[in-house]
């Protein structure tokens with residue numbers, strides 16, 4: 001078994017991160033999802049503890065003070081953070097932990113976990129991104145404009161990432177991400193346990 005690691009997926013709002021992550025989790029049993037904490041209100045259909053841990057500003061600040069996040073950031077207009085405990089437990093179990101987080105968070109993760117794998121998800125075009133944001137129907141016109149503008153700022157950070165995937169056809173994008181996961185699992189430095197075991201068996 002190879003060691004567990006963090007798989008960071010970032011990309012502009014509407015690029016398809018949520019859709020892709022849900023499919024990845026359905027199809028791959030060694031992947032687990034890190035549920036973030038946020039100060040934003042729940043959207044229709046979102047569930048506490050599954051979509052996010054929804055909380056007020058005060059509770060979020062307490063978690064920061066107690067060092068309970070591996071990273072946190074203000075994104076668009078609210079705070080978001082990745083709870084530390086779940087991530088460390090799951091890596092310890094050899095699982096691959098998906099973090100669906102913004103570019104600021106991804107850079108913090110890269111610093112503290114240099115073995116993390118960072119994937120940037122892109123829309124096939126900016127027009128299509130706008131269409132998807134409008135089509136999703138979960139934000140007001142004003143919120144859509146903020147997300148669309150932020151997309152340009154976020155994309156400038158793509159060179160900090162290890163891989164990019166264009167989400168045009170969803171099945172193709174999924175296959176590409178799964179290929180990245182397979183290759184990353186096979187990296188020599190992730191297989192220390194198995195190599196050590198074979199060497200011991202061989203009396204080395």
Ligand code: ADP
Pocket residue numbers: 011012013014015016017018019020132133135136167168169170
């Ligand atoms: P994000 O989590 O990055 O903000 P979503 O997963 O919510 O994005 O996707 C935004 C919208 O685009 C949703 O309505 C989703 O159903 C749609 N969508 C996602 N991927 C594709 C795709 N490959 N082709 C067409 N529509 C897509």
Ligand code: 5GP
Pocket residue numbers: 010011012013017036037040071072073075076080081082100101102103104105106
């Ligand atoms: P949304 O409000 O659309 O669910 O998410 C808005 C943005 O916040 C997305 O870019 C998403 O990736 C990011 N995000 C979600 N959770 C976290 C987190 O824990 N940390 C950081 N830094 N960003 C997050």
